[in-house]
Amino acid sequence: MPGPLLDTLRGKTVFPRPVWLMRQAGRYLPEYRALRAEKGGFLELVYDCEAAAEITMQPIRRFGFDGAILFSDILIVPYAMGQDLRFLAGEGPKLSPTLVDHGLESLTKVPERLNPIYDTVALVKAQLGPDTTLLGFAGSPWTVATYMVAGEGSRDQHATRALAYRDPKVFQSIIDAIVDVTVEYLFGQIEAGAEAVQLFDSWAGSLAPAEFERWVIAPNAAIVSRLHARHPGVPVIGFPKGAGEKLPGYARETEVDAVGIDETIDPKWAGGALPKGLPVQGNFDPLLLEAGSSMLESRAVALLEAFSDRPHIFNLGHGIGQHTPIEHVERLLATVREWRG
Incomplete structure (x- = not known):
């Protein structure tokens, strides 16, 4: 029987x-x-499959969440597409060569870089009980492209937005290539045991409406x-952070x-504007969870x-902050689990 999250x-x-x-x-x-x-x-x-599986399981053991989200990173896709990937302390991820200066033809695909992620999925699936849904994920093409073009994260995605305006044909080829690899990557996760997948578009909010439609x-x-x-029974969660009033159209x-x-x-507003009956996920403020004020429960x-x-999955509006106290998470979970409508 599927668990409550998959239901x-x-x-x-x-x-x-x-x-x-x-x-x-x-x-x-x-x-x-x-x-x-x-x-x-x-x-x-x-890339240490046993360690990544252990990390995926840690919050399940501690809190009993209804979903286990694969421990990985959205930049595994450009890494498999042939960019070098490094995570520098205090600076975040760095990709090279940057596509603002080099074309896709400068990259040589390394698809075997995806295989250890599938192994992690299989290891986690073997440890989960039937009530806990295993979630795979990938970055959405626009967000992945912003890192591939600039080689790093940025406040306003200036280099990528400018390239998309300056040479939309070239940028379309980058997006199309990311789509192809992402689909195969998610196929692999599903075939290894993922029961649902999420597409993270962390930088969707930086685009004007016409560009939002296209990219x-x-x-x-x-x-x-x-x-x-290919996998009609596997749900896909879309998360376009910053979409604002463009969210209903996206859905x-x-x-x-x-x-x-x-x-x-x-x-x-979202409850009224989104398609009727569409499941929603979110949108508790992660900063409120970190602060843990008297407003948390209310x-x-x-x-x-x-x-x-x-249908509603309780989640945050973005990722949990690294300084969030454990007891604040426990308070939140107690509130959600006691509520019956």
Whole structure:
């Protein structure tokens, strides 16, 4: 029998609401920090299948979340496409050669770089109980492209946005290449045991409406269509952070099975604007969870009430902060699990 999270993604209304947290496997957990200190760098952890599986399982053992999200990184796709990937302390990820200066033809694909991720999925699947849904994921093409073009993260994605305006044909070829690898990557995760997948578009909010249609909606729709064709029973969650008023169009046109919403979205507005019956995920503010003020419980209840008439997965509006106290997570979970509408 599927667990409550998978039931919700398939359109059922479940109480108590299923819950998982973006970046739930990470630096706020002392057990993660201990393993990271033992094993070394971030990329080394991702490619140590047993360590990555252990990290994926840590929040499940501690909190009993309804979903286990694969421990990996969205930049595994450009790494498999042939870019060099390094994670530098205090600076974040670095990719080279940058596509703002070099064409796709400068890259030589290394598809075997995806294989250890599938091994991690299989290891986690073997450890999970039937009620816990295993979530795979990938970065959405626009967000992945911003790193591939600039070679690193940026505040406003200037280099990538400029390239898309200056030479849309070249940029389209980059997006198309990312779509192809992403589809194969998600196929591999599903075949290894992932029961649902999420597409993270962390920088979707930087685009004007026409560019949002072309570089966010269109490629995500292509990915969803191909996933549904090959694996029709596997739900796809789309998370276009910063989409704002463009969110309903994204939900309709991509045909995702559920949509994640960030903390800037009014849940009452989203409840009325999104397609009726579409499962939603989110959108508790991760900073409120970190602060743990007296508002924590009341805001959680208000969010639950706003989505009381549709399938809802309780989650954050983005990733959990590394300084979030464990006891704040426990308070949040107690509130969500006690609520029955």
